[in-house]
Amino acid sequence: MTNKLKAFILTLFFIFSVFIGTSKEIWVAPYGNDNNPGTKEEPMATLLMAQRKARELRRLNDPSIQDGIKIILKEGTYYIDETVFFRPEDSGNFHSPTVVMGADGEKAVLSGGKKITRWQKAGTVKGLPAEAKGKVWEADLPKVGGRWFEFRQMWVNGNKATRASTLGDGVLPRILSVNKQNETFGIPVPDFKIEDIKQLEFVIHQWWAIANLRVKNLEFSADSAIISFHQPESRIEFEHPWPAPYINEENNPGGNSAFYFVGAIELLNQAGEWYEDLEAGKVYYWPKEGENLKNADVIVPYLETLVRVKGTRENPVSNVTFKNIGFEHTTWLRPSQAGHVPLQAGFYLLDAYKLKIPGTPDKAGLENQAWLGRQPGAVELINAVQVNFERCNFAHQAATGIDFIAGTSKSKVEGCVFSDIGGTGIQGGYFGDDAFEAHLPYNPSDIREVVHHIQITNNLVTDCTNEDWGCVGISFGFASDITIEHNEVSHLNYSGICTGWGWTPTVSIQRNNKINANYIHHFAKMMYDVGGIYNLSVQPKMEISNNRIQDLLKAPYAHIPEHYQYIYLDEKSTYVKIHDNWTEKDKFFSNSPGPGNEWDNNGPQVSDEIKNAAGIQPEFQDITDKVPEAI
Template sequence: KAQRAAQFPDGVMERMIDFNPEEETITIPTPQTAGLNAASQVEIIVHQRWAIAILRVKEMIAEGTNTIVRFHEPESRLEFAHPWPQPVIDGEKGNSSFCLVNALELLDQPGEWYQDYPSGRIYYYPRPHEDMTKAQVIIPALETLLTISGTLERPVRNIRFQNISFEHTSWMRPSYQGHVTLQGGFHLLDAYKLQIPGLPEKAELENQAWIGRPEAAIQVKCGSHIDFDHCTFQHLAATGVDYERAVSNSVIENCLFTDIGGTGLLVGTFPDGGFETHVPYKPFHEQELCTGITIRNNLIEEVTNEDWGCVGIGAGYVKNIHIVHNEVCHVNYSGICVGWGWTLLESGMSGNRIEANYVHHFARRLYDAGGLYTLSNQPGSVMRNNRIEQLIDASYATNDRAFYIYFDEATDGYTVENNWCPSERFDSNRPGPHNVWKTNGPQVDESIKQKAGRVAVGGVSQPRIIIKTK
């Protein structure tokens, strides 16, 4: 796909000079490109440990070799008020990085584009082999292609999609409101740091955040037996498929997810709207949890290519989810993530199984990542027989915190066994007392390693139907 006009080719980023929450400014080296301080639609992409922020530039003031940058609301307040994650100044490997995008003045490389507003005119710098008088140009307009939405009382049931390709969606939030995320692509609606840490649910808590759910090409709410088999999801700008709430006994298998801007496959409740995201989620109706979802034998590759902080497979508050025999690769943060809430308290999550998956080439741009990553208390859960390798130490990271298996804050209730990886690069952040670790690392039997990942399936046909933006 074409890339938005950017200051640096090939995604190379420069280091910021200062980050000032009191003044709500970021100081950067003065850009060499003339005219940027007068451009009206410039955005800055900021590297923030395990997430990125996309901020619309309001003002750039050059002071010699330094330039002070201010931003539009609402993202300016959110960016400087929320404590986690923020950019790093004077970290182990230097300051956090940034990249300027979205100005006609930056349109200087083949394959880049820029759209002017309010005219809507699109400018494009052709690649050497492209003849624009004969080119087929696809410009997505819709963010969502398909919505399946029932109610708790009357769920949608028994729909199966087979051999269908879902293609070409857009993602407009950053251009209208900016995009400041907490984790996993979930944008902040409000956030601040408690002056006096501590809430009844967590004595040391200082971080308050309310989040919104990312846009998705396929949205499923309140359904049962909503299945996808041998489908393709590609050229999608935000989330691919989202089993959002109260979905049960459904299967997504033998599918391909590729060229996706956000998370490939998202499952389960991530309490949004008016629910503070660090308070343990206890649904009024148990069926609000997604339960009995099977994710099997899918290839998820080259996702997270717009919002680097998204993941291959992301599951929030879920119960009895089975993630088995998938291949997840070439992602910028974590591969397979299960859990939410940062808490040891009971929240309904239990019986989750992450088995025989092959995760590789992850943590390409961010850190605090895991090939397999978990959060919070999930009694009776299992992580076994997986193969994890090719951890990439992100070139822009300010330290090397990335792991093959990462039990992030308050992970509990897991049995972890026979997971092959080239070294015992594991970590746990305030784990609970009920995790059991057995034989993980390079000593795991070679046969287990070779059986991880996708298995051959006969009778695969090409997609018969394509659903995409018109």
């Protein structure tokens, strides 16, 4: 080869390299060292320090990043002690994006959990049921900062263990009476005796929600018991009008509100159950058959939020992509600290009461006032643009999976799996807060507050709502231009996909939303007043089309057993177009809708072509292999 030919080839190679571009790579591995340069051969140890290295390259405008930065995580679990923040300084741009990714073909997981080790057979444990004696193991509680910490979930070899409760002990009992003045319930006498109720909780089924109430006192008589609760949840529980505890005064076939107890050593009576004793500093667990705690991987959650992407309205975080990353093991402790009384979809009441004289400027007949709090997300986004999640895995979480809270746009979640989520899988938009009453229309003066142009496509959302039964698979409140398309949503306790908020007849920022070609099945396992697809309030140019909805399960404790539907337009739903949705039955419902709704060709007669095209598209079908076929 002549020197001229060599030079020509090198020139072509240089031109080709510039044309295709090469991103700067920063490698991270569990066995790495943060003093390493971050190459594949000498990786760093933490995402935090790799992120800082990338940030400095951005700050200095280093020539190596002209085509972008890739932070590549090698296979393994990265246990993080604090929420990882992505700020405006971490932003990329159109030509030089920032990508945080797991190495190709490898499983990289960010975990907010702590391991529990050194298990041994428990000796005499006061209060342990007779059937559990000799079968329960114990370990010291993990510590952070030299102190034990509280948790409400535990996973053994990747499977969720059950917090000791009466939920699995048979048919749930029902309350006998409600005394709002004394803030008490009358209940049947429990068939167990709890000597110390310090961690005992009462979970009650209330129409489309459940409430977690910390027990303050339990007094027994011959044929009933009176139960009272701690504040602030006690006041809220007995003041809020919707959804309230139910007493059957109309001879409905379902009966009074059902309930169960959780959080006492006396309730640990089955394999797979556990109990945390915060005074003794111990956790107790009855292993399932085949589990060996000497070598088991036992993890409890510590962090509420793993990753928070947060910019400002003037300077949002932009052009960041998360790809092939696992987000696992998050906690949520409010129910243990202040109870949990939701209004709907997991949004908990900070204050709520019935107006003596109904009516507000927006709604003449309104009697229900409510101010809300929001469950934490494992990943949260505030003031972000073009932040995407591709083929990520969200699992083992106590509350929400991913939450587009405010000011976020032009972003997508695609090809991701959401499983074993305590609350809602994917959530976004505005739902009110402690300063904005939940039944008001949301029309902010600064449009930059709004969540808009979000694409939720080809995701698998399954086994969510397994802590808070009233949450949903995918939920967007006040938001616009949201596309929810070709997802599979299944095995939920309440509704599948929900859009809209406010119960309001006033036009707001929610509009131009689309729910198309989703496959929704096995929902309404425990709750009712439910829809496979559910909408609230005015939604100009809202379209619900080409969806497949089936396997609507009948909740066992509904006091109105037939109050379920495949598509549900709830209060003041207006200007919604519903067409070409296949459902196994012709069962739809509208509750006080507004004008302009169009129904066309919905039900079991819809073509097989539409039915079979719904759900995850072929190029993403492989994600369904990541969770069991049936939950």
